[in-house]
Amino acid sequence: SAVISQKPSRDICQRGTSLTIQCQVDSQVTMMFWYRQQPGQSLTLIATANQGSEATYESGFVIDKFPISRPNLTFSTLTVSNMSPEDSSIYLCSVHGGQGNTGELFFGEGSRLTVL
């Protein structure tokens, strides 16, 4: 298993501003995943962050809106840029589970953003 810490846990933001969410893992991992969970909805993958290369974005998500950094094997940030009320969601960082457990994900507690 992995212990994942996210900051901030919640924030209220003004329209047009940007916010950076941090994700710290207690072990070195190759891939880190950023998910969005809109109110009452399931999880949608935003992008996969790999250390040493550009993040890979899913359809409907672009780097200008959700820039990602991955400076080392234990840390990543996701920025939500030029926010609008439609960006109000929970943003979750996750990593794959341990050896031999492909597909299993461990999640941070999430960052709940409310955009006014």
Add this chain to the structure above:
Amino acid sequence: TQLLEQSPQFLSIQEGENLTVYCNSSSVFSSLQWYRQEPGEGPVLLVTVVTGGEVKKLKRLTFQFGDARKDSSLHITAAQTGDTGLYLCAGERAGGFKTIFGAGTRLFVKA
């Protein structure tokens, strides 16, 4: 269109009742996971099923993976109020590495 169709989306039952949640797809999955999420927290892994026909039990929860590895079910026996939460099925398609989530089942168990 959801790649993983999860049903029902919402379930409200009395304590002590049994329930089953279904997760179906037309695609083959190399593995399927079930997660439970409570308000203010991230999803927590309950179980992974890998082999077609596999059945796993976790106390009052029984998980089954379809023979063709395209579907799965979660059965809860004698539900308790502590079972309340959002249940998510998720999986990796055969040959892929991205995890896909179902729409989720919001379970509310009344005392």
